[in-house]
Amino acid sequence: MSLPTLQQEVSLNSWIRQFHRWVSIAFTVAVIINLVAMFAQQQALWIGLLALFPLILLLLTGLYLFALPYLAPRRIPQGSTPASQM
């Protein structure tokens, strides 16, 4: 199997960034629902899971985004400054 091209890698990274961005909206809505449920004294497992599931997705994609600048130098030609050192 061949390595992904630089263009494929960049579009995967941008897809993951957009995914992280949209899941953050879902997470925010879920937190608001949790707060409303808490004040209404309504307790249910599914309300908690509503926030936990997007949070797990945010954690995984966020750690990937965090690691990107440290993984990038492999691709950068000699003599230029890697993003992680700017």
Ligand code: HEM
């Ligand atoms: C759970 C652990 C999380 C980790 C490890 C994480 C990590 C990251 C990282 C490393 C970036 C890229 C920063 C950059 O390149 O400048 C990022 C961007 C972002 N994060 Fe998170 N994040 C997490 C959770 C969240 C949560 C809870 C929210 C909001 C509810 C959120 C919203 C965003 C947004 C809106 C961006 C900008 C996306 C873009 O560039 O369009 N993240 N996050």
